Amino acid sequence: MDPGHDTLVWFSKSFGLFYLIALSITTVVYAYWPSNQKAFDHAAKSVLHNEDGPWR
Amino acid sequence: MIGQLTKAERQYALLILLGLALCGLIFGIAGKDDPLGIHGALIGVAALAGIFKVISVYYDPEPGDERLTRYYDDPTKFGIVLAMIWAVFGLFIGDWVAWLLVKPDFTFNAGWASFGRLRPVHTTSVLFGFGGNALIATSYYVLQRTSRARLPDQLSPWFVLLGYNLFCVLAVTGYMMGITQSKEYAEPEWYADIWLLVVWVVYFAIYLRTLARRKEPHIYVANWYYMAFILVIAILHIVNNLAVPVSFGSAKSYSLFSGVQDAMTEWWYGHNAVAFFLTAGFLGMMYYFVPVRAGRPIYSYRMSIISFWGITFFYMWAGSHHLHYTALPQWVQTLGMTFSLMLLIPSWASAANALLTLNGAWDKVRDDATLRFMMVAAVFYGITTFEGSFLAIRSVNSLSHYTDWTVGHVHAGALGWVAMITFGSIYTIVPWLWKRDRMYSPRLVEVHFWFALAGAVVYVFAMWNSGIIQGLMWRTYNESGTLAYSFVDSLIAMHPYYIARAIGGLLFLIGGIVGAYNIWMTIKTESKILPQSAVDAPEPALGGEAVLQPGE
Numbered sequence: 106m107d108p109g110h111d112t113l114v115w116f117s118k119s120f121g122l123f124y125l126i127a128l129s130i131t132t133v134v135y136a137y138w139p140s141n142q143k144a145f146d147h148a149a150k151s152v153l154h155n156e157d158g159p160w161r
Numbered sequence: 162m163i164g165q166l167t168k169a170e171r172q173y174a175l176l177i178l179l180g181l182a183l184c185g186l187i188f189g190i191a192g193k194d195d196p197l198g199i200h201g202a203l204i205g206v207a208a209l210a211g212i213f214k215v216i217s218v219y220y221d222p223e224p225g226d227e228r229l230t231r232y233y234d235d236p237t238k239f240g241i242v243l244a245m246i247w248a249v250f251g252l253f254i255g256d257w258v259a260w261l262l263v264k265p266d267f268t269f270n271a272g273w274a275s276f277g278r279l280r281p282v283h284t285t286s287v288l289f290g291f292g293g294n295a296l297i298a299t300s301y302y303v304l305q306r307t308s309r310a311r312l313p314d315q316l317s318p319w320f321v322l323l324g325y326n327l328f329c330v331l332a333v334t335g336y337m338m339g340i341t342q343s344k345e346y347a348e349p350e351w352y353a354d355i356w357l358l359v360v361w362v363v364y365f366a367i368y369l370r371t372l373a374r375r376k377e378p379h380i381y382v383a384n385w386y387y388m389a390f391i392l393v394i395a396i397l398h399i400v401n402n403l404a405v406p407v408s409f410g411s412a413k414s415y416s417l418f419s420g421v422q423d424a425m426t427e428w429w430y431g432h433n434a435v436a437f438f439l440t441a442g443f444l445g446m447m448y449y450f451v452p453v454r455a456g457r458p459i460y461s462y463r464m465s466i467i468s469f470w471g472i473t474f475f476y477m478w479a480g481s482h483h484l485h486y487t488a489l490p491q492w493v494q495t496l497g498m499t500f501s502l503m504l505l506i507p508s509w510a511s512a513a514n515a516l517l518t519l520n521g522a523w524d525k526v527r528d529d530a531t532l533r534f535m536m537v538a539a540v541f542y543g544i545t546t547f548e549g550s551f552l553a554i555r556s557v558n559s560l561s562h563y564t565d566w567t568v569g570h571v572h573a574g575a576l577g578w579v580a581m582i583t584f585g586s587i588y589t590i591v592p593w594l595w596k597r598d599r600m601y602s603p604r605l606v607e608v609h610f611w612f613a614l615a616g617a618v619v620y621v622f623a624m625w626n627s628g629i630i631q632g633l634m635w636r637t638y639n640e641s642g643t644l645a646y647s648f649v650d651s652l653i654a655m656h657p658y659y660i661a662r663a664i665g666g667l668l669f670l671i672g673g674i675v676g677a678y679n680i681w682m683t684i685k686t687e688s689k690i691l692p693q694s695a696v697d698a699p700e701p702a703l704g705g706e707a708v709l710q711p712g713e
Contacts, residue, residue: 110490114492117496125474128470128474129470132466132467132470132471133467135466136463136464136466136467137463144378144379145379145462145463145466146458146462147379148377148379148381148382148462149452149458149459149462150458151307151377151381152306152307152381152383152449152452152453152458153452153453153456153457153458158230158231158232159229159230159231159232159305159309159310159311160309160310160374160375160376
């Protein structure tokens with residue numbers, strides 16, 4: 106039941122490190138992926154439309 | 162208010178309220194020799210009041226299908242009113258507590274008015290009462306507009322809003338009776354915690370159900386923040402409040418954790434409450450209301466995505482900086498410190514994104530106090546996150562920890578960031594919700610702004626001075642190697658700053674009262690006052706107009 110201090114340190118220094126690096130890369134790639142640009146521009150402007158009521 | 166409920170929803174509402182009344186009855190009987198009994202009675206009375214309200218509209222005609230062509234804003238309206246009531250109450254208690262530190266006799270010999278009980282009343286009222294209601298109310302509004310979909314039903318939004326307020330009332334009245342599990346920002350006991358969990362799950366379900374009906378394929382970034390707020394608060398709340406009650410007739414429970422594990426769990430919760438309640442939720446507000454009020458799209462949508470994931474994943478690990486120089490293993494402290502430093506990047510990216518959005522609209526910021534509220538909020542957000550990263554450094558923390566510097570830091574965030582962005586958003590939303598051309602008095606918005614800014618600045622500067630002096634006095638040694646000052650010496654040195662802080666808080670409270678009055682008058686007064694007040698106040702057209710033409 107008790108994983109022990111050394112095991113936790115090992116886990117956080119190995120898996121923890123790599124999953125954060127992987128996550129950072131994924132996020133930046135997603136944000137800068139060229140074909141996403143249009144959707145982002147549209148989203149940024151979409152909130153400025155006049156309120157016309159719900160679609161459904 | 163609830164006349165929009167369909168027949169089936171009215172029946173469900175009655176069922177829920179009957180269940181709640183039954184719970185109140187059981188707690189009232191089982192806890193008759195315990196403070197729990199009083200809470201049982203309170204739950205019962207609240208449920209009965211709800212039952213009477215629903216019965217009074219039960220035979221009213223059902224709403225027609227034309228309601229589905231509009232967004233459902235009744236809960237948002239009610240939530241805004243509740244938020245302002247909690248704001249005035251919470252700020253009042255906060256200032257009372259501040260004066261207690263100046264003059265401890267202000268408890269008037271009443272147990273419920275002692276510092277240890279009133280302080281959590283203040284924190285819960287402002288953070289959860291004011292902040293929470295503002296978040297729930299604005300999230301319903303933003304969710305519907307950005308998804309272009311109406312809320313999925315009319316009962317669950319009311320269940321969440323009113324259920325959440327029942328939780329807040331249980332919390333605040335409990336503290337006054339001495340009910341607390343002694344965990345900062347998680348003081349309410351097990352039964353209130355279970356109730357909040359039910360409410361929160363329904364809240365998250367509303368979000369998912371509405372998003373499932375959205376028209377826009379991309380989910381606007383404000384919703385990401387609101388969702389992170391709801392989801393992570395649920396996780397934090399469950400884990401930190403794992404506890405076993407003494408009996409079902411007792412308010413008292415014992416935590417599953419003990420010692421340093423308990424401390425770490427509490428501050429993992431506590432700092433992420435700052436992160437996901439006081440930051441992510443209000444960033445959601447910011448990413449919607451700043452662009453809309455300024456009439457300009459957010460400066461960089463990409464940057465908002467990167468800062469979202471940065472904030473979400475870095476904050477999770479920062480909590481251990483609350484436990485520097487404790488029994489917590491050194492590496493966990495260092496981990497918390499490192500992540501706190503890295504947090505500066507996504508935090509400043511968000512603050513910069515808001516300020517760069519306003520770049521090119523500075524004339525609007527100058528003329529429009531509502532937009533200025535939001536601009537100042539972004540500035541305070543930048544200052545506070547820098548200060549937070551700085552204070553998390555272990556050697557800096559050795560000076561600042563346990564001093565008033567921490568209190569100043571929290572209030573730079575709470576008054577400068579959270580309250581300012583909320584007031585800005587509320588002043589934006591109120592005229593739209595109640596179909597007014599603008600606020601009752603733009604001049605009073607201006608008055609509120611200056612009171613709020615002056616109050617926040619006075620407060621924060623007083624606590625910076627107080628905290629640093631306090632920290633230095635605690636670590637000053639004389640030639641013989643013993644402490645130069647006693648604790649009481651440091652208290653005497655604090656006294657002038659405590660007076661200044663209480664005055665700063667008073668200014669902020671006055672601003673809040675002015676704001677509440679202005680909002681109430683906007684709701685009460687039909688648009689017909691328009692021509693009259695246009696004569697009274699020549700400059701004000703600014704507030705409302707800047708936003709009513711977002712296409713410009």
